[in-house]
Amino acid sequence: MFALAQNALHFDALPRILAGLALCPLLFGIINRVKAKFAGRTGQPLLQTYYDLARLLKKGAVISRTTTWVFPLGPTLGLACSLAALCLAPLGGQPGLFSFEGDIFLFAGLLSLARFATAAAALDTGSSFEGMGASREMQFAVPAELAQILGLAALAQATGTYSLAEILGHIDWACWEANGPVLALTATALFLVLLAETCRIPVDDPNTHLELTMIHEVMVLDHSGPDFAFILYGQGVKMWTLCAVLCAVLAPVRTGALEAAAVGVAGIFALALIMGVVESSMARLRLLMVPRLLVGATALSGLALILLLR
Amino acid sequence: MTLFAACLLTFLLGALAALLPRSFRIANALGSGLAVLGCLLGLAPAVQALITPQDWQLALAWPPPWGLGHLALDGISALFLTPALLLIGLGALYGRGYLAHMEGRKRAGPPWFFYNILAACITGVFSARDPLLLLLFWEGMALSSYFLVCMEDGDGSVRRAGRIYLIASHLGAAFLLVLCLVPGATWPPTQALPAAAPLLEDSLASLASAPGLGLAAVPAGLIFLLALVGFGSKAGLAPLGVWLPEAHPAAPSHVSAVLSGVMIKTGVYGILRVLLALQPEPWWGWTLIALGGATAVLGVAGALGQSELKRLLAWSSMENAGLMLLGLGLGALGRACNAPLVATLGFSAALIHMVNHGVFKSLLFFCAGSVLHGTGERRMDQLGGALKRMPATGAAFAVASLGICGLPPLGGFASELVLGLCAVKGLLLPTASLDIPSLAALAVLVLCAGMAAAVFVGAFGAVFLGEPRSQTAKTAHEAPALMRWPMLALAGLGLLLGLGAPLLLHTVLSVLAPTLPQASALGAPLVQGLGVASVIFGLLLALLGGLFWLRRALLRGRDVRTGPTWDCGYIAPTARIQYTYSSFAQPLALMFHALTGSTGRATRPWGLFPARAGYFAEAQDRILTAFFALFNALDARLEALHRLQQGQVHVYVLYIAATLVALLAWGLR
Secondary structure, eight states, rough: OOOTTTTSSSSGGGGHHHHHHHHHHHHHHHHHHHHHHTTTTTOOOOTHHHHHHHHHHHHHHEEEOOOOOOHHHHHHHHHHHHOOOOHHBBBBBBOBBOTTHHHHHHHHHHHHHHHHHHHHHHHHOOOOOHHHHHHHHHHHHHHHHHHHHHHHHHHHHHOOOSSSSHHHHTTTHHHHHHHHHHHHHHHHHHHHHHHHHHHTTTOOOOOOOOOOOOOOHHHTOOOHHHHHHHHHHHHHHHHHHHHHHHHHHOOOSSSOOHHHHHHHHHHHHHHHHHHHHHHHOOOOGGGGHHHHHHHHHHHHHHHHHHHOOO | HHHHHHHHHHHHHHHHHHSSSSHHHHHHHHHHHHHHHHHHHHHHHHHHHHHSEEEEEEESOOOOOOGGGEEEEEHHHHHHHHHHHHHHHHHHHHHHHHGGGTTTBOSHHHHHHOOOOOOHHHHHHBBSSSHHHHHHHHHHHHHHHHHGGGGTSSHHHHHHHHHHHHHHHHHHHHHHHEEEEEEEETTTTTTSSTTTTHHHHHHHHHHHHHHOOOTTTHHHHHHHHHHHHHHHHHHHHTTGGGGHHHHHHHHHHHHHHHHHIHHHHHHHHHHHHHHHHOOOHHHHHHHHHHHHHHHHHHHHHHHTTOOOOOHHHHHHHHHHHHHHHHHEEHHHHHHHHHHHHHHHHHHHHHHHHHHHHHHHHHHHHHHHHHHHHHOOOOOOOOOHHHHHOOOOHHHHHHHHHHOOOOOTSHHHHHHHHHHHHHHHHHHHHOHHHHHHHHHHHHHHHHHHHHHHHHHHHHHHHHSSSSSSHHHHHHOOOOOHHHHHHHHHHHHHHHHHHHHHHHHHHHHHHHTTTSSSHHHHHHHHHOOOOOOOOOHHHHOOOOOHHHHHHHHHHHTTTSSSEEEOOOOOOOOOOOGGGGHHHHHHHHHHHHHHHHHHEEEEEOOOOSSSSSSOEEEEEEEEHHHHHHHHHHHHHHHHGGGGGGGTTTOOOOHHHHHHHHHHHHHHHHHHH
């Protein structure tokens, strides 16, 4: 009864996961480079995030007197959740390390747990600014999570399968021909969720310097040294994971395992490029407008699901 | 089953024994000790019936008349009874510590008398096999819990809460009275109802004459509706569950834990029995999903607007009852539409969630009681920083909040997964009547999960994290050992429920197997899936441990300083500038203000020399307000009848005589 199913574990996914672990900080570099080009600047080196991580890991830390064990739990649990989500996520339609029926809920649950831990760590400092950030993060997560799950459910319905690996593995050119509008709607919704979850413009501005307008950055104001390195790296892993899922929908190349994975990686970099373009070409939305954008994403996912009802 | 009879008798003995001694301490020890003993005695047959699900009948040498001794345990009874007895037992241990501070102010006997009676009645409800017996236990449960809710009867708001509870529970019981006392009624109900059919024929003839409604179908539908209203009002089903957010916070915390963790489930149990015993029709499922969805969303939205921790927990109980009803609705719909997979998953989701919610909600109420005990403060916005002062309570609350939000790696995630997967599979089936309900169930589930996460991060943060916001919060102290150990035991159980979710699902499937024959086969892939999820949970915990170790190794020997929280250059922060629960929940409460009834009034600073500024926010319970309006309107309309009600005995005798004469005249005609 407790024997694991034959197709639950995919050890061939290990190289893909290692690639994700190694390449994910590069995404920030790409986005920043694109923004620099738009602004006519030279910009940071592509590998800047690696240097930042190395420097942060070497530092000591300043820890608030108010805090308890919840404070270090934020970065560590956040990173652990992102890593576990990476193990679930397929790359280029090739399965992740684990897969089982209904793992879309575990995928969303892990991201939600990371958010819970980060928000609790923010409240642990007793800072009003960090409380504000936590409040906004939890508010925006409600519609974003709804859009994500409904979108993944629409994909499940379009392919007739229930695990992330199978759903994304079944999306190929034929599927696009049959269910083009549904996949396009879902991909749009997932892209908006990607922007919200990774705190990019138009939901959150990672470069803003005013605490009142921040969401994610303000929640981690008090973290320093290795803690902040964990947060930064966790953000990278999360962005990689979400991009990998979206990219598997948008780039349905399923010919060979190696080829598909290569297309997946290329697609993730392309998505980072697009995010850079979005950041360069528009301003952050007013905070009161953000829920409308995310409810709009939910509506798109819901519409995709309704289109599929027989 | 001898042990089962011994369990019931021990509860009765405990009830009486607690009343006898004059000393507070002896009564406290006797009442709680016998309740714990009774639970231990009852757990043995319950677990036995869970392992080998068959009908274990209580055989009495001299069976009492009218089927009053007809008790039996089958898998479903045992599945409800096992967590119930566990929670009641832990509640008794906790209650002993909780009541200790009332020495000299109140007597310990009466609370323990009613607690033991409540324990016996809940055990009886889960095992009764006779409608009259069920009704007796049901009424005993309602009355004993009423007295427990009203323990602090010196407080006017507690008396008011008790009154609302008493009225609501008897309105519900009125429907059960009809359900249980129609001639030929059985419990669990049977499909045909041979004796009742002719009796109901007259009243239902008009209904039955409508095209498309067979006569045989109507009584079953009627039974379902009676059960839905009767049991649903106990389960907290909107709009009948208005009493729940009033009564649960008013009770002492160990009783709140039993009310929320166990008594709500008697309602779920009743509806489940009816759904499994009769052949459901699609509209049953639609009704359940519509009402369950409304309850869930209303419950979690209501929790956003609360300012007291225990009231917030009570609203969250409503939400979770709604999720259980969603599961039952999908299960009923699956049975009605001949989709055994959806039926299996829906019923399993409801049952798994029943177990999980029982554990986590009881734990949360224990923690809330411990905070109340340690600070004497109910309002969250006056608390803060309790984690440093009450480490065990805080850790238990953190675990329970993760569990109640359905987050991995705790038990709550399994129920969310099963319910969500059930809805997604329902969407995929080419049955038209399953589509929209499944979509609605999925949307409600995810919406509630997100909002519950916001509610519980906010509550945990406001009460346990940051700096204390008042003097009472500053002097908080940890609960005594008798209160701490039940909390830690439940927190451990919550972790086990997460890692052992496949085992729980397997048990649930075997319990459902007698009514849903293919259940085990259909659920097997999901059992395996949960097994994989458990492996991932293990990986997650290992990663967490590894990262913690890495962090410690990196920081060893480095310059690690402590300082004040960085407040962006502001040099004189006070504890009052922290985000409170109200401010934390305000954006979401505003988003759902139609449901939360949140209103805010601001006094803005004005002029060159602004004087006072302030902001006042409150959340009104709209359903309760509507009920009050309804009852007031009824009262006004029926005022004319007061003229008949003179209060003088001879006028009443005249009424009786007049009635007799009228009847006589009618008979002689």
